[in-house]
Amino acid sequence: xxxxxxxxxxxxxxxxxxxxxxxxxxxxxxxxxxxxxxxxxxxxxxxxxxxxxxxxxxxxxxxxxxxxxxxxxxxxxxxxxxxxxxxxxxxxxxxxxxxxxxxxxxxxxxxxxxxxxxxxxxxxxxxxxxxxxxxx
Amino acid sequence: xxxxxxxxxxxxxxxxxxxxxxxxxxxxxxxxxxxxxxxxxxxxxxxxxxxxxxxxxxxxxxxxxxxxxxxxxxxxxxxxxxxxxxxxxxxxxxxxxxxxxxxxxxxxxxxxxxxxxxxxxxxxxxxxxxxxxxxx
Numbered sequence: 001x002x003x004x005x006x007x008x009x010x011x012x013x014x015x016x017x018x019x020x021x022x023x024x025x026x027x028x029x030x031x032x033x034x035x036x037x038x039x040x041x042x043x044x045x046x047x048x049x050x051x052x053x054x055x056x057x058x059x060x061x062x063x064x065x066x067x068x069x070x071x072x073x074x075x076x077x078x079x080x081x082x083x084x085x086x087x088x089x090x091x092x093x094x095x096x097x098x099x100x101x102x103x104x105x106x107x108x109x110x111x112x113x114x115x116x117x118x119x120x121x122x123x124x125x126x127x128x129x130x131x132x133x134x135x136x
Numbered sequence: 137x138x139x140x141x142x143x144x145x146x147x148x149x150x151x152x153x154x155x156x157x158x159x160x161x162x163x164x165x166x167x168x169x170x171x172x173x174x175x176x177x178x179x180x181x182x183x184x185x186x187x188x189x190x191x192x193x194x195x196x197x198x199x200x201x202x203x204x205x206x207x208x209x210x211x212x213x214x215x216x217x218x219x220x221x222x223x224x225x226x227x228x229x230x231x232x233x234x235x236x237x238x239x240x241x242x243x244x245x246x247x248x249x250x251x252x253x254x255x256x257x258x259x260x261x262x263x264x265x266x267x268x269x270x271x272x
Contacts, residue, residue: 038251079232094230115176
């Protein structure tokens with residue numbers, strides 16, 4: 001499988017978060033990418049909507065830091081553990097990311113704990129989506 | 137590191153869930169194990185309380201199935217992806233488990249999505265904890 005591509009993509013992902021250069025996100029997402037939110041069961045599909053969600057989530061998290069990294073045996077799936085603050089709430093979370101053999105992200109699932117952190121994130125994201133809809 | 141011990145412990149974990157033989161859980165948990173709940177930020181400490189929580193969570197989940205497995209580079213940490221139902225709610229989750237070099241579980245963190253699934257689990261677990269307290 002494409003382990004070399006995927007290690008490079010994970011490195012690019014970290015570079016994106018450090019530099020806040022969202023053109024890297026554009027380069028990493030596959031056209032058919034699916035996003036599975038910590039809030040809703042039904043996934044979001046397509047590069048444009050997933051780009052919008054991820055750029056906003058990144059802005060909402062404060063003191064964002066990655067910790068452990070976990071790989072599937074085939075090397076095409078990774079779990080990145082993180083911690084962050086949203087307002088006065090502390091939270092833990094994971095990004096569970098599936099890559100295709102070209103190293104593009106095809107599935108991005110986020111889980112957050114505890115419940116108070118998830119609720120704080122849901123509130124902030126809801127406000128951003130409403131503001132976006134009001135401006136379009 | 138103790139990768140051989142840990143692969144054996146992961147196998148034992150799966151055997152426990154299939155057989156519902158909770159003596160295996162007793163064998164796998166270290167005395168000083170810490171449990172990080174999807175509901176609350178503050179962790180629970182100690183084998184007795186973690187044993188109680190895990191045996192109850194296992195009973196609450198219906199149609200429980202594991203999917204992808206992810207390992208940290210040092211082999212001492214694993215993420216197990218699962219899906220389950222609680223009542224009429226579907227949920228996804230992960231067990232993020234840290235082992236010591238003897239293959240005993242020292243840290244067990246659970247994350248659940250979406251919010252409706254987490255709330256259904258919280259409700260069921262709350263009732264079980266109340267029933268337990270009423271009987272002791």
